[in-house]
Amino acid sequence: MKKGSGQSMQPFTRKVISIIKSIPEGSVMTYGQIAEQAGSARGARQVVRILHAMSEAHGLPWHRVVNAKGEIAIRDDESRFRQLLFLSGEGVEADDEGRIDLDRFRYRPDNRD
DNA sequence: AGTGTGACTTGGG
DNA sequence: ACCCAAGCCACAC
Numbered sequence: 001m002k003k004g005s006g007q008s009m010q011p012f013t014r015k016v017i018s019i020i021k022s023i024p025e026g027s028v029m030t031y032g033q034i035a036e037q038a039g040s041a042r043g044a045r046q047v048v049r050i051l052h053a054m055s056e057a058h059g060l061p062w063h064r065v066v067n068a069k070g071e072i073a074i075r076d077d078e079s080r081f082r083q084l085l086f087l088s089g090e091g092v093e094a095d096d097e098g099r100i101d102l103d104r105f106r107y108r109p110d111n112r113d
Numbered sequence: 114a115g116t117g118t119g120a121c122t123t124g125g126g
Numbered sequence: 127a128c129c130c131a132a133g134c135c136a137c138a139c
Contacts, residue, residue, distance in 0.1 A: 030122090031120080032123095035121090042121095044122060045119070045121055048121065065120075068121070068123085073121075079120085080120090083120090
C-alpha cells in the first residue's frame with residue numbers, strides 16, 4: 001500500500017470529515033469552527049480543501065458549511081444556488097444575498113467537561 | 114524549488 | 127455595515 005492514497009488520511013482530515021457529518025439538519029458550521037474543533041485553529045483553508053476533495057466521496061453535507069460571515073462561501077453561482085436550496089429545505093433561512101443568521105443557526109458542539 | 118491560488122479569518126479604517 | 131490588507135496552509139503548475 002502506498003501511503004497518502006485513498007483512505008490513508010491524516011488525523012486532521014478524518015476529524016474534519018467526522019465533524020462535518022455530525023452537523024445536524026437545520027444547522028450550519030463555519031470553516032474556522034470546524035478547523036478549530038478538528039485541532040487546527042488556522043486550518044480553515046484545509047477544511048475547504050477537504051470539502052472540495054472529499055465531499056462527494058464521503059457524501060458530506062457540504063451545504064451546511066458556511067464562512068465566518070454566515071454567507072455562502074462558494075463563488076460558483078450554480079453551486080451557490082443549490083446550497084441555498086438545500087438549506088432552505090432544512091429550515092435554514094437566508095436572504096437573497098445568501099446570508100444566514102449565525103446567531104440562530106450555528107451549530108455548537110457541546111464541549112462540556 | 115518558486116509562485117500562485119482559494120468554498121477562509123481577523124483586524125483596522 | 128462595508129471594503130481592504132495581511133496572515134495561513136496545503137496543493138497545483
